[in-house]
Amino acid sequence: MQKQAIFQSRLLPFALVAPQLAIVLIFFYWPALQAVIQSFLLQDAFGLSTSFVWFDNYVELFGEPAYFEAIVRTFFFSFAIAVSSLSLALLLAVMADRPMRGGTLYRTLLIWPYAVAPPVVGVLWIFMLHPSLGVLSRYLRDMGVDWNPLLNGNQAATLVILAAAWKQVSYNFLFFLAGLQAIPRSVMEAAAIDGARPMRRFWTVTFPLLSPTIFFLLVINIVYAFFDTFGIIDTMTRGGPGTSTVTLVYKVYTEGLLGGNLGSSAAQSVILMVLVIVLTAIQFRFVERKVTY
Amino acid sequence: MVEQEGIRRYVAHIILWIGIAIVAFPVYIAIVASTQDNALIANGQMSLLPGGHFLEVYYQTIVVGTSGTTREPVGNMMLNSLIMAMLIAVGKIAISIISAYAIVYFRFPFRMAIFWIVFITLMLPVEVRIYPTYKIVADLHMLDSFAGLSLPLIASATATLLFRQFFMTVPDELLEASRIDGAGPLRFFWDTLLPLSRTNMAALFVILFILGWNQYLWPLLITTRDDMQTIQVGIRKMMTTNDALTEWPIVMATAVLAMLPPVFVVVAMQKLFVRGLVETEK
Amino acid sequence: MANVTLRNVRKTYPGGFEAIKGVDVDVGDGQFCVLVGPSGCGKSTLLRMVAGLETISGGEIDIGGRVVNQVEPAERDIAMVFQNYALYPHMSVYNNMAYGLRNRGMAEAEIKTRVEEAARVLELAPMLERKPRQLSGGQRQRVAMGRAIVRQPKVFLFDEPLSNLDAKLRIAMRVEIRKLQRRLNTTSIYVTHDQLEAMTLADILVVMNGGQVEQIGNPLAIYEKPATTFVASFIGAPPMNLMSTRPDEVKTQLGSNGRAAEAGILGIRPEDFVITDQTPAGGVALALTVEAIERVGAETFVYGSRQQDEQQVAATPGELPPGEVIVRIPGAEAPAIGQKIRVAAVREKLHLFSADGRKRIEA
Numbered sequence: 032m033q034k035q036a037i038f039q040s041r042l043l044p045f046a047l048v049a050p051q052l053a054i055v056l057i058f059f060y061w062p063a064l065q066a067v068i069q070s071f072l073l074q075d076a077f078g079l080s081t082s083f084v085w086f087d088n089y090v091e092l093f094g095e096p097a098y099f100e101a102i103v104r105t106f107f108f109s110f111a112i113a114v115s116s117l118s119l120a121l122l123l124a125v126m127a128d129r130p131m132r133g134g135t136l137y138r139t140l141l142i143w144p145y146a147v148a149p150p151v152v153g154v155l156w157i158f159m160l161h162p163s164l165g166v167l168s169r170y171l172r173d174m175g176v177d178w179n180p181l182l183n184g185n186q187a188a189t190l191v192i193l194a195a196a197w198k199q200v201s202y203n204f205l206f207f208l209a210g211l212q213a214i215p216r217s218v219m220e221a222a223a224i225d226g227a228r229p230m231r232r233f234w235t236v237t238f239p240l241l242s243p244t245i246f247f248l249l250v251i252n253i254v255y256a257f258f259d260t261f262g263i264i265d266t267m268t269r270g271g272p273g274t275s276t277v278t279l280v281y282k283v284y285t286e287g288l289l290g291g292n293l294g295s296s297a298a299q300s301v302i303l304m305v306l307v308i309v310l311t312a313i314q315f316r317f318v319e320r321k322v323t324y
Numbered sequence: 325m326v327e328q329e330g331i332r333r334y335v336a337h338i339i340l341w342i343g344i345a346i347v348a349f350p351v352y353i354a355i356v357a358s359t360q361d362n363a364l365i366a367n368g369q370m371s372l373l374p375g376g377h378f379l380e381v382y383y384q385t386i387v388v389g390t391s392g393t394t395r396e397p398v399g400n401m402m403l404n405s406l407i408m409a410m411l412i413a414v415g416k417i418a419i420s421i422i423s424a425y426a427i428v429y430f431r432f433p434f435r436m437a438i439f440w441i442v443f444i445t446l447m448l449p450v451e452v453r454i455y456p457t458y459k460i461v462a463d464l465h466m467l468d469s470f471a472g473l474s475l476p477l478i479a480s481a482t483a484t485l486l487f488r489q490f491f492m493t494v495p496d497e498l499l500e501a502s503r504i505d506g507a508g509p510l511r512f513f514w515d516t517l518l519p520l521s522r523t524n525m526a527a528l529f530v531i532l533f534i535l536g537w538n539q540y541l542w543p544l545l546i547t548t549r550d551d552m553q554t555i556q557v558g559i560r561k562m563m564t565t566n567d568a569l570t571e572w573p574i575v576m577a578t579a580v581l582a583m584l585p586p587v588f589v590v591v592a593m594q595k596l597f598v599r600g601l602v603e604t605e606k
Numbered sequence: 607m608a609n610v611t612l613r614n615v616r617k618t619y620p621g622g623f624e625a626i627k628g629v630d631v632d633v634g635d636g637q638f639c640v641l642v643g644p645s646g647c648g649k650s651t652l653l654r655m656v657a658g659l660e661t662i663s664g665g666e667i668d669i670g671g672r673v674v675n676q677v678e679p680a681e682r683d684i685a686m687v688f689q690n691y692a693l694y695p696h697m698s699v700y701n702n703m704a705y706g707l708r709n710r711g712m713a714e715a716e717i718k719t720r721v722e723e724a725a726r727v728l729e730l731a732p733m734l735e736r737k738p739r740q741l742s743g744g745q746r747q748r749v750a751m752g753r754a755i756v757r758q759p760k761v762f763l764f765d766e767p768l769s770n771l772d773a774k775l776r777i778a779m780r781v782e783i784r785k786l787q788r789r790l791n792t793t794s795i796y797v798t799h800d801q802l803e804a805m806t807l808a809d810i811l812v813v814m815n816g817g818q819v820e821q822i823g824n825p826l827a828i829y830e831k832p833a834t835t836f837v838a839s840f841i842g843a844p845p846m847n848l849m850s851t852r853p854d855e856v857k858t859q860l861g862s863n864g865r866a867a868e869a870g871i872l873g874i875r876p877e878d879f880v881i882t883d884q885t886p887a888g889g890v891a892l893a894l895t896v897e898a899i900e901r902v903g904a905e906t907f908v909y910g911s912r913q914q915d916e917q918q919v920a921a922t923p924g925e926l927p928p929g930e931v932i933v934r935i936p937g938a939e940a941p942a943i944g945q946k947i948r949v950a951a952v953r954e955k956l957h958l959f960s961a962d963g964r965k966r967i968e969a
Contacts, residue, residue: 036496037429038509047426048438051419051484058479059445062456069456123343126336139591140344145601146586147351148538150556151579154563155350158357158576164368166353200347205598217692220659225706225753226680229332235705239696258451262540266560280451284541287455296455303452311446 063304069297088298097274098282098299105278108192108260113252116196117245120203125233127204128211138208145201149262156194157267180268184275187268191276194267195260202255203248210244211237250314254307279303351583358382358577365572377573385577390562398578401555406585408543408554409536411474413529420483421521425513427484428491429499439488446481450542458545468552473543477536482604483528490524491517527600530593534586555582608670608683608760608793609635610656616664617651617817625651627817628665633810636791638784640825642804643814644840650765652814653797657686657763670760680709685754686763690770691746693738693753699725700734703752717756724752727786744775751783755790762787764796768803780806801841805829813837835963838873844907846873846957847931870961876907876934878955881947888953894931896945906940908933910947 073084092098127137147155159167162179171178180186214237222232261280264270270277270285277285283299286292353372357365360375386399426432427439450457457476466472494517502512543554553561559578563570590597610633617626626648633639641649654660656667658679666673674682685706693702700721707717725731728748738746747767754762767783768776784807787794798804804811805825813820813828813836821833825841832838832846839845851872872890885891894910910931933949941947958967 034428034492034496034499036499036503037431038499038512040430040509041432043509044426044430044432044435047430048423051423051442052438054419054475054479055442055445055481057460058457058476059448059453060441062453062460063448065456065459066453119343119346123340126339126343137340137344139594141340141347142594142597143587143590144347146534146538146590147583148540148556148586150540150560151582152350154559154575154579155354158572159350159353164365164370164572166370166372169368197347197350200343202601205601209598209602215690215692217688217690218694220657220679221686221688221692221753222694222705223659224657224679224684224686225757226709227705228680228709231709236694236696242696258449261451262556265540265544266563280541283451283454284545300452300455304448307448307452 066297066300066304069293070301071294072297073294074292084294088292088294089302092295092298092302097277100274101277101279101282104188104276105257105280108188108195108278109253109256111192112195112199112256112260113249115192116199117203117248117252119196120200121207121241121245123200124204124207124211125237127208138205141204142201144198145205147198149195149198149259150266152194152198153263153266156190156197156263160190182272184272187272187276191260191264191267194263195256198259198263199252199255203252206244206248207241210241214240247314250310254310257303257307279306351580354576354579358385358573358580360573362571362573381573381577382581385574385581390571390574396550396553396558398555398558398581400551401553401558401578402581402585404552405537405554405556405582407470408473408539409533411470412477412536412539413532415474416478416480416483416532417525417528419478420481421487421518421525422513424484424487424491425517428488429509442481442484444481445479446485449480450476454541454545461546467546468549472546473539473552473554474536477539477542483532486524486528486603487521490521494520523596523599524603526593527596527603529600530589530596531600531604534589534597537586609633609637610639610670610761610793610795611668612652612656612665613668614665615652615655615662615667617648617655617660618663625817626655626663629814629817629819631810631812631819631822633793633795636793637809638787638794638796638807639810639812640796640798640804640808641812641814642798642801642808642840643820645799647814648817649797649799649812649814653763653765653795656761656795657684658682683760684763685757685759685761686765687747687750687754687767689766691738691750691767693746693749695738698735698737699730699741699749699752702738702749703756706753706757720756720758721752724755727755728752743771744779747771747779751786755786760793762792762794764794766798767796768798769800776803783807801843805841811841813840815840831966832873832957833966835871835873835959838957838959842875844876844932844934846875848873848959848963849912849931851958871959871963873957873959874951874955876932878951879931879933879935879949880951881933881935881941882950883948885950886952889951890956891948891950892931893946893948894933896941896943896947897930899940899943901938901940903938904936906935906938908935908940908947910949 070088071083071085072081073087074081123141127134127141144152157165157180159165160171160178160180162168162181168178177183178186180190218236218240219232222236227235257278258280260278261284264276264278264281265284268276270281279299280303283296283303286299287296356372356374357370358381359378360370361377364370364375385397386402387397389395389397423438423442427435461467461472461476464472466475498516499512502516507515538556539554540556540560544557544560547553547557555578559575559582562575562578610631612629612631615626615629616624618624629652631639641652643649651660655662656669658674658677662675667675669682669684694705697705703721703724704717707720721734722731725734728751730745730748730752733741733745738749741749747770750767764783768779771779780803783796796807798807808825810822811825811828812822815836821828821837828837829841832841835848839848849872851870874890882891892912894908894912896908896910898909900907900909910933911929912931931949959965960967
C-alpha cells in the first residue's frame with residue numbers, strides 16, 4: 032500500500048527517519064548482533080582470548096539439565112498462566128457482555144490490574160500468601176494445607192502462576208469483551224430462535240466465533256509469561272526454592288549477573304529471540320485470517 | 325431475549341462481583357497493611373480492617389524511606405519513575421511520528437529497507453538482548469542516567485507502525501489541498517497531520533506511560549546509585565532476604581504508591597487506554 | 607399452520623420510552639402480513655416481540671391459539687429472516703440450515719432430506735459446502751430463507767430481508783418470497799419501510815407510525831381510502847398532495863354543504879389530476895405555475911406552485927414543500943417550465959381529512 036499524493040524532497044525524509052534509525056541501530060541491532068556473535072565464541076576464564084567455536088555453546092547449553100528444565104518450566108508456566116487467566120477472563124467477559132445495567136462500571140472495576148507492575152504483583156501476592164505472615168496462609172493452614180511456598184517448589188510455582196494469571200485477567204477480559212461485542216447480536220438471536228440453549232449457543236456459536244481472539248490472546252499471553260513474569264518471580268521467590276521458579280529470562284538474568292560464561296549467556300539470549308520471533312510469526316500469520324460476518 | 329430475564333441475570337451479576345472481589349482483594353490487603361503496625365504484621369496477626377497508622381506510614385515512605393540500608397525516600401523514586409516514563413512515552417511518540425511521516429509521505433532511496441529495519445524491532449523486547457545492551461549503555465557512559473534508562477526502551481517499532489497505519493487512512497485530498505494552499509512538507513505536518521493525530525498520540529501516550537512506569541528488569545540492571553532507583557526497583561530492594569527485617573507497612577505503602585499513577589491513568593482515561601491497547605496490539 | 611393475534615401489545619423501555627403504544631393485529635392462517643412505516647415507528651420492535659427477542663410490557667401475543675408472552679423464542683415455533691441475514695459465519699451453508707434442526711434433536715437422515723429439498727427450491731444445491739463469506743449477497747439472503755424453510759415453522763418472520771440487496775435483486779427476491787409463501791402457505795409477518803414492497807407482498811397491510819397502528823387492511827383498500835394524512839402520504843409514490851381547504855378557491859369549489867365543510871385538509875393523488883381549463887362539478891381546480899419537470903419515460907411528473915396560498919399543511923413525512931403540487935401525466939408531453947396551467951380532479955378522487963389529519967371524512 033502506498034500513498035499516491037506525496038512530497039518531493041531529497042534530504043528531509045532522511046532527517047526525519049534519522050533519530051529513530053540511530054536509536055534502533057545502536058540499542059537494538061548492535062546488541063542483538065553482539066549476542067549472536069558472542070554465542071559462537073568461547074572466552075577463556077580470564078577473558079584474555081576468544082575463539083570461534085561454532086555451535087558449541089548451544090550444544091553445551093542443551094546438554095545442561097538445568098537449562099532443559101528451565102525451558103520446560105517456562106513453557107509450563109506460560110500455558111498454565113494463559114489457560115487459567117483466559118478461562119476466568121472469558122467467563123467474566125461473557126457475563127459482562129449481556130446488555131445490563133452497570134456494564135461500564137464492571138469494565139472499569141476489572142481492567143485496572145493491567146496497570147499494576149509485575150514486581151508489585153509479586154509483592155502483593157507473596158504478602159498475601161507468605162508462610163508466616165500472609166493473611167490467606169492462615170486459612171490454608173486451618174484447612175490442613177502445609178503451605179510454604181518459600182520451601183516447597185510446587186507451591187512456589189503455583190504462586191507464580193496465580194499471581195501472573197491475576198494480572199493478565201484484565202487484559203484478556205478487555206479483548207474478549209471487544210471480541211464478543213463484535214459478534215452481531217442478530218447471529219445470537221438467530222441461534223436462540225434455532226433452538227440453541229444458552230450453553231449450547233455458547234459452545235456452537237460464540238466460542239467458534241471467538242476462536243481468532245482466543246488464539247491471538249494465547250500467543251500474547253505466552254509471550255507475556257516469558258518476559259513479564261520476571262518481575263513477579265524476582266520479588267516473590269527469586270527463582271527459588273532451589274531452581275523451581277527459574278524461567279529462561281530469569282536464568283539469563285542471574286547467570287549474567289554472576290558474570291559467568293558470556294558465550295552461554297549470549298546463546299540463551301539468541302534462543303529467546305528465536306522463540307519470540309517464532310511466536311510472533313505464528314501470530315501474524317493467523318491474525319490475517321479474520322472471521323468475516 | 326425473553327429468557328435473559330430473571331435468574332440468569334442475577335447469576336451474571338454475582339459472578340462479576342466475585343471476579344471483581346478476586347481482582348481487588350490483593351490490593352485491599354496491601355492498603356490495609358500499609359496502615360498497620362509492622363510488629364503485628366510480622367507476627368502474622370494482621371487485621372483485615374484498616375489500622376490507624378496511615379499518615380505516619382505514608383509520610384515515612386514518601387519522605388524518609390525504610391530504616392534499613394537503602395534509605396531512599398519513595399518520593400524521589402516516584403520522581404525517577406515519572407521522568408523515565410515521560411521520557412519513554414514522549415520520546416517514542418516523537419521519533420516515531422516523524423519517521424512514520426517520512427515513510428508514508430516521501431519516496432526516497434532505502435525507504436522500504438528502513439521500514440523493515442524498524443519493523444523487525446517489533447518482535448524483540450529488551451529482555452532478550454539485555455546484557456549486550458547493558459554493555460553498550462555502559463560503553464556510552466549512560467549507566468545511572470535517564471538517557472540510559474529510556475533510550476533502549478524507545479528502540480521499538482510499535483508506535484511507528486501505528487502512525488503509519490493511521491497516516492495511510494488520511495485522505496490524499498488533504499495533502500493536495502494544503503499543497504494548493506501553498507503549504508510545504510513541514511507546514512503540512514505541523515498544521516494538518518499533527519492535529520489529526522492527536523487522539524492517536526494521546527492513546528499511545530497512555531499505554532507507553534504505563535509500560536514505562538512499570539519497567540523493571542532494565543532499570544534494575546543499569547541503576548546502581550540509590551538516588552537513581554525507580555519505584556519498581558526500590559520496592560524489590562526493600563524486601564530483604566531476611567523476612568523478619570522487612571518493614572512491611574512501608575513496602576505495602578510503596579506498592580500502593582507504585583500502583584497509583586498507572587491505575588489512575590487507566591481508570592481516568594479509560595477510553596484512550598482501551599483504544600491504545602487495541603491499536604498497539606494489531 | 608397458525609394465526610397470530612396481537613391484543614393491545616405494548617412495549618415500554620426501562621428509560622420510560624414507549625416504543626409500542628397498544629397494537630391490535632389479527633393475522634389469519636396462511637396470510638402474509640406486512641408491517642410498514644418510517645424508521646423508528648416500532649415495526650421491527652413489534653416483530654421482535656412476536657419472535658420473543660424483546661420482552662412484552664403489556665398485552666398479549668397469541669400464536670396458534672397459545673399466548674406466548676413468556677415463551678422463549680425457540681419454543682414459539684417461528685423462524686426469522688434477519689436484515690443482515692445473521693448467518694453463522696463459521697458454518698457451511700448446509701450446517702447453517704441444519705443447525706436449528708439438530709438443536710431439536712432431529713435425525714441426520716431427515717435433516718439431510720429437508721436441507722437438500724430447501725437447497726433445491728432455492729437453487730443453493732451447488733454451494734452447500736461453502737461458508738457464508740464465499741457467497742454473494744443474494745445467495746446469503748437465500749441461505750437465510752432456507753434456514754427458515756427447513757424448520758417448517760408455524761410462522762415466518764421477516765425483518766427487512768431485502769434491504770441489503772441492490773434494486774434489481776430486490777425485485778426478483780420479492781417475487782420469490784411471495785411465490786414461496788403462497789406455496790408453503792405459512793403465516794408470515796414481514797417488516798419493511800418500502801411502501802412498494804409492502805403493497806406488492808401484503809395480504810394484510812399494517813401501516814405504523816410512532817408506535818401505533820395508523821391503518822390495517824387490504825393494500826388496495828388502504829391506497830384508495832387512506833384513514834389518515836400520514837397513511838395518505840406514506841402509501842403511494844409520489845405522495846398524495848395535501849393542502850389546506852381554507853383558501854377560498856378550494857372552499858368554494860367544495861361547497862359548504864354536508865360533511866365537506868368539516869374538512870380541514872384536502873388530498874389529491876398526483877395521478878388523479880388532469881390538465882384542463884374546466885372545473886368538474888363538485889371537483890377541484892387549481893392554477894399552478896410549472897416549476898420543474900421530471901420525465902421518466904412512460905410518465906411525467908410536473909411540479910407546480912400554487913399562486914395564492916396563505917396556509918399550507920405539512921404532512922408528517924411530507925415530501926412536498928408547502929405550496930407545491932405534483933401532477934402525474936402519462937407520456938412525455940409536458941408544459942414548459944414557467945408556464946401557467948390549470949389542473950383539476952373530479953369529486954370521486956378527492957380525499958378529505960379533519961384539520962389534524964387524524965380522521966378521514968367521507969363526503
